[in-house]
Amino acid sequence: MLAVTDVAVSARAVRILDGVTCAVAAGSLVGLLGPNGCGKTTLLRAVAGLARPHRGEVALDGDPVAGLPRRAAARRMALVAQHAETDLDLTVRDVVLLGRIPHRRSRWADSPTDLSAAAGALGRVGLDGYADRRWHTLSGGERQRVQLARALAQEPDLLLLDEPTNHLDVRHQLHLLHLVRRAGLTTLAALHDLNLAAMFCDAVVVLRAGRVVAAGPPAEVLTPGLIAEVYEVRADVAAHPVTGRPVVTYHPPVDGEDA
Numbered sequence: 001m002l003a004v005t006d007v008a009v010s011a012r013a014v015r016i017l018d019g020v021t022c023a024v025a026a027g028s029l030v031g032l033l034g035p036n037g038c039g040k041t042t043l044l045r046a047v048a049g050l051a052r053p054h055r056g057e058v059a060l061d062g063d064p065v066a067g068l069p070r071r072a073a074a075r076r077m078a079l080v081a082q083h084a085e086t087d088l089d090l091t092v093r094d095v096v097l098l099g100r101i102p103h104r105r106s107r108w109a110d111s112p113t114d115l116s117a118a119a120g121a122l123g124r125v126g127l128d129g130y131a132d133r134r135w136h137t138l139s140g141g142e143r144q145r146v147q148l149a150r151a152l153a154q155e156p157d158l159l160l161l162d163e164p165t166n167h168l169d170v171r172h173q174l175h176l177l178h179l180v181r182r183a184g185l186t187t188l189a190a191l192h193d194l195n196l197a198a199m200f201c202d203a204v205v206v207l208r209a210g211r212v213v214a215a216g217p218p219a220e221v222l223t224p225g226l227i228a229e230v231y232e233v234r235a236d237v238a239a240h241p242v243t244g245r246p247v248v249t250y251h252p253p254v255d256g257e258d259a
């Protein structure tokens with residue numbers, strides 16, 4: 001279980017997160033929602049130990065993340081960032097094997113276990129046959145899936161995903177979140193698409209201006225009132241005819257109303 005308690009993060013004297021408390025139950029998928037700039041990426045980075053809170057605590061299965069040695073933390077959590085780029089001439093296999101570094105005994109050699117974890121992870125994201133492709137020749141969506149494969153090859157307890165469906169077509173958006181759910185890892189995923197969050201998440205946490213404004217099951221949280229308050233758009237919410245989960249439809253902006 002991931003527990004975030006009263007976390008505050010500032011940068012250049014600007015308060016980015018202010019007293020954020022939320023939790024991700026073991027094995028569940030929680031969507032981190034909120035408008036651009038509300039602090040989603042910063043919260044994921046704080047959980048991963050990459051942004052240092054000046055107040056509060058992040059704990060994974062009861063262990064404060066701030067006290068974990070880097071290698072131990074990397075064995076337990078994997079972050080898929082929004083823009084993973086490299087100028088190095090790496091193959092897809094090389095990129096996925098980066099996920100094995102925290103598990104390696106030898107600094108240089110890939111063990112058969114590493115290679116089979118990498119191949120298995122590529123298969124799980126539907127990229128069998130891509131191992132020898134050069135990273136820079138991949139499409140945006142393929143890169144996104146390779147980054148998820150790298151995170152799965154890491155075999156973490158906690159998966160942190162920053163807008164993992166960016167660049168993906170609708171089939172791959174659904175496939176990726178289905179796969180993440182099936183992986184059964186404790187997962188916190190920043191998402192912009194409220195319908196994907198409603199469809200796949202066990203719970204959602206909604207941030208606005210660095211604070212949690214709502215948290216709970218999507219059907220309880222994703223109401224027209226909350227969407228209007230947080231995103232400043234009008235929306236209707238109905239139950240999906242098959243799953244019963246909320247489906248959000250938006251009203252077009254009206255001329256004269258602020259963007």
Ligand SMILES: Nc1ncnc2c1ncn2[C@@H]1O[C@H](COP(=O)(O)OP(=O)(O)OP(=O)(O)O)[C@@H](O)[C@H]1O
Pocket residue numbers: 011012014016034035036037038039040041042043
């Ligand atoms: N190092 C920094 N220095 C100054 N401001 C920062 C820094 N990092 C983040 N911010 C600011 O903090 C706010 C939150 O940024 P963050 O990237 O966490 O938001 P987000 O919710 O992930 O946004 P988006 O949906 O646009 O990706 C933004 O206003 C951003 O400009």
